[in-house]
Amino acid sequence: MTDYNTSLFRRLTWEGTVPLEVRVDPKELPANSNRGLECYYVQAPRISYLPLIVPEIRRFLMDVVFDEIAAKSLKDEEWWFESEEGTLLKWHWPIGVIYDNHTISNTLRSPSPPSSSTATPMRLILHLAAPPNDKLFLSPTIEACKQAFMNQLKEADFIRWGNTRRMTSLRKADQDGLWEGIREHSFDDFWRVASKLMPSVGSSMRPSSPPVPGSSLARPVSTDNVNADRDSAYSIRSVPVRIYLPDGPVLQEVAPPLLEDGTPQTLSHFFSTNLPLLFPPQPPPPPPSRHNPNPQAPSIPALAHTLIQGVIAPPEAELAWLGACMAGADGWLNICIAINRV
Amino acid sequence: MSQVSDQTTPRQGANTLPTSERQEVSEEVLKALETYKKKDSPKVVVRFKGVGNAPIMKQNVYKIIATNRFQAVIHFLRKELGWQKGEPLFLYINSTFSPAPDDTVLNLYKSFSTEGYLIVNYSTTPAWG
Numbered sequence: 001m002t003d004y005n006t007s008l009f010r011r012l013t014w015e016g017t018v019p020l021e022v023r024v025d026p027k028e029l030p031a032n033s034n035r036g037l038e039c040y041y042v043q044a045p046r047i048s049y050l051p052l053i054v055p056e057i058r059r060f061l062m063d064v065v066f067d068e069i070a071a072k073s074l075k076d077e078e079w080w081f082e083s084e085e086g087t088l089l090k091w092h093w094p095i096g097v098i099y100d101n102h103t104i105s106n107t108l109r110s111p112s113p114p115s116s117s118t119a120t121p122m123r124l125i126l127h128l129a130a131p132p133n134d135k136l137f138l139s140p141t142i143e144a145c146k147q148a149f150m151n152q153l154k155e156a157d158f159i160r161w162g163n164t165r166r167m168t169s170l171r172k173a174d175q176d177g178l179w180e181g182i183r184e185h186s187f188d189d190f191w192r193v194a195s196k197l198m199p200s201v202g203s204s205m206r207p208s209s210p211p212v213p214g215s216s217l218a219r220p221v222s223t224d225n226v227n228a229d230r231d232s233a234y235s236i237r238s239v240p241v242r243i244y245l246p247d248g249p250v251l252q253e254v255a256p257p258l259l260e261d262g263t264p265q266t267l268s269h270f271f272s273t274n275l276p277l278l279f280p281p282q283p284p285p286p287p288p289s290r291h292n293p294n295p296q297a298p299s300i301p302a303l304a305h306t307l308i309q310g311v312i313a314p315p316e317a318e319l320a321w322l323g324a325c326m327a328g329a330d331g332w333l334n335i336c337i338a339i340n341r342v
Numbered sequence: 343m344s345q346v347s348d349q350t351t352p353r354q355g356a357n358t359l360p361t362s363e364r365q366e367v368s369e370e371v372l373k374a375l376e377t378y379k380k381k382d383s384p385k386v387v388v389r390f391k392g393v394g395n396a397p398i399m400k401q402n403v404y405k406i407i408a409t410n411r412f413q414a415v416i417h418f419l420r421k422e423l424g425w426q427k428g429e430p431l432f433l434y435i436n437s438t439f440s441p442a443p444d445d446t447v448l449n450l451y452k453s454f455s456t457e458g459y460l461i462v463n464y465s466t467t468p469a470w471g
Contacts, residue, residue: 092442108367108375137413137443147440154439154470159453164438168470238453245378249409252449277374303371339371 002191006201009325013309014187016046018099019121022057022081028128030070038065041121045185046096046309047329050081050089051145052183057126077140080131084123091138092148094328097244098122100307100336104246107339146179149330153178156240156331157197166197182329190329198331199233201324232320234258239323243274244336257320267306267322267335268315278304278337307336383409386451386460390419393437393465397423403459408448412441419464434463434470 002010022040029038040060044053054076062071081089085105089098102122131140138144157167167175174193181190229235234257243251253274259265271279285297306313308326319333327333385405392398399422406415416433425431434440435454451460463469 090444134413148442151440152442155435155441158436158438245375247375247379249379249446250444250449251378252445252453254452275374275378277377278371303368303374339367341367 002195002200006325010191011187013326013328014045014047014190016096016309017043018046018096018310020044020053020095020099020124021121022124022126024061024065024126024128030066030074030128032067032070034065034067044095046094046099048095048182048185049091049093049145049149050095050098051091051140051142053095054079054140074128078129078131079140080127080136082125082127084125088132088135089124091136091140091145092152094330094334096309096328097334097336100310100334101244103310104244104307104336104338107341108246142183149179149182150175152330152332153197156327159238159240160199160236160331162237170196178329194329198327199236199320199324200231201233201321233324234264234320236320236323239319239333240327240331241270241319241323241333241335244334246337246339255319255323257318257323264318264320266315267313267317267319270319271306271315275304275337278302302340304337304339307338308333312338383407386447386455387458388415388447389459389461391461391463393434393463393469394467396431396464396466399423406447408446408451410447411443412445412447412450413443415447415462416443419462423464430466432465432468434465436461437463438470 020042022042024033024038026035026038029035038061040057042053042056058076066074083089083102087102087105093101099122133139138148154164154167157164170193174196177189177193181187181193233239236257239255239257241253241255243253245251251274253270255265255270257265259269268279272281279302280300282300283297286295288295302315306315308322309328311326313322313326313335323333386408388404388406390399390402390404404418406418412433416431419425419433420429420431423431432440435450436456441450447460454460
């Protein structure tokens with residue numbers, strides 16, 4: 001049974017959407033198209049993929065914009081998307097990641113910080129021909145997207161548990177059900193299967209005290225807890241994490257949920273270890289003196305902050321919890337690094 | 343030991359920023375981002391293992407530049423095997439999953455290497471689907 005908080009955040013993640021403005025490249029509009037209407041607006045689920053929204057865009061363009069005869073020569077499989085700035089948009093990236101990655105790259109460019117409101121759609125240019133397939137990495141079919149998705153799930157499974165037994169022991173119908181859950185945007189269908197893969201975070205599962213080194217008896221384990229412990233987000237090998245830097249690259253680091261002393265690893269610890277130039281480690285407080293019994297260390301300001309599912313994440317958030325509650329449908333915790341403006 | 347060169351240049355980041363706008367972001371940040379972009383480019387050792395009917399390679403251990411995308415590994419292996427365009431070839435890591443072609447060899451190595459090797463299985467039919 002999944003506890004209330006976990007379900008809540010999983011649902012919030014699932015229901016997250018981003019505004020997109022899709023505009024056909026004006027140079028590629030077929031003859032006799034209805035210009036002035038060549039823009040389509042959609043509020044797309046963060047956990048969905050571009051190939052899944054193409055049919056809806058196509059329907060609109062065929063009905064409203066394209067001339068019927070000219071439309072006949074168009075082939076879906078030659079369509080591809082670019083951002084306004086000319087970045088190729090990948091078929092196999094979750095739409096939310098495409099959006100956040102665009103937002104953080106803009107923190108390098110736009111003079112004003114991005115507004116926290118979701119009012120500004122991301123502008124996509126739709127090209128109707130000559131896809132640069134070698135750079136898109138994937139054919140634009142829904143089947144190819146599904147295969148890529150299933151492999152991402154497996155890769156995440158391997159990172160978490162050291163094997164892919166949870167994925168491979170799912171029946172075919174259940175595996176297909178995961179993808180269908182995304183296509184149909186059905187939270188319940190998806191999570192009925194996904195809860196067999198994802199780690200759990202009940203309040204009782206969080207390690208209450210750090211284990212004493214060298215003593216396996218330090219933490220009494222009742223038999224009731226054995227299963228819960230095994231599935232706990234705090235007992236996996238590593239959280240599947242991808243880090244997106246503005247204008248690239250994408251980094252993947254090993255991210256154990258607990259530190260060596262048994263305390264949960266926080267975002268702030270993870271980033272001051274892995275990206276210390278942007279998240280400088282905080283110095284320890286000076287020793288207390290008679291004049292100042294509780295001295296505070298001078299805090300070093302971070303140069304960047306993190307966006308997870310479009311939300312600014314607090315530095316004290318624990319990786320284990322984030323991985324269990326804020327990961328995408330493919331099981332990956334995608335963390336985008338946005339630049340702080342002074 | 344041979345090397346693979348990366349033939350895929352991501353278009354991302356191709357837009358260089360105008361100088362006037364660059365000044366909006368502190369030098370410190372830009373320097374940090376540059377560092378992480380170039381972040382150590384060592385080579386990692388990849389071991390190829392044929393599965394099922396796949397042809398066996400005489401030499402199956404290669405050093406590959408870590409910042410290469412996995413797609414470069416796919417291209418390299420196809421060339422080594424003399425595979426024609428359209429001939430099916432499936433690649434897996436640790437006999438479990440196919441990585442995204444845009445993931446880097448370094449990322450895969452960090453998470454999945456065994457005893458200093460990144461093990462890449464190849465097959466002419468889907469093996470772990």
